[in-house]
Amino acid sequence: MNGPISPIVIGFKTVTLLLGGLITYLAAKAARKTRSRALTYLAVGFGTVTSGSLLAGVADQLFGIDTHTALVFENAITAAGFAVIAYSLSVASRSAFGDR
């Protein structure tokens, strides 16, 4: 444990995880339906950002990894996730309907 975290931070983190999870779920559902590679990358990207945020919190709170390291870890995963999301656009742009 690295000291108490303000309820506001916990609240925003919870909303972030819920909404990130929802977007990931919808993208995965759309990807399965349309068998679109672009949407698969979108789902993977959002899933990465969301789970990175969750894992960093878990690492920080449960395993006592210092907050600075957890922040570096979280931001590295966020960057990787957004890279995948950006890549999904270049896959999608090859077909009008998102690469059926």
Add this chain to the structure above:
Amino acid sequence: MRGDDSTDEQAVFEALADPDCREILATVAEPLPAKAVAQQCDLPQTSTYRKLEQLSEAGLVAEQTDVRPDGHHRTTYVRDCNGVFVALDGDDAFDVEVVSAQQSPDERLARLWARVSEEL
């Protein structure tokens, strides 16, 4: 179109090529029984039934059962699409997509993301 069914594709093209079908499609914004469709479009009833059948096979019009208190249920027809996209998909195939009137959130996300990528 989902499932890459070439007959569905053909059905959509044929239905939209028919001026009477297009008029019917424009008319059934509200659920209407076939008789009312025939009246409003000024078409004979037999061909109205045939064309409604054609439209519903193409997935452009949906059949509904109107449950009425007197027990005499009737079939109504209502438009089931907001439009149709046709694209050349790579080298040989046409990609036909009927945009359904009732889109689920994941379908909206797919369409939205495809639209973002089209702007690149």
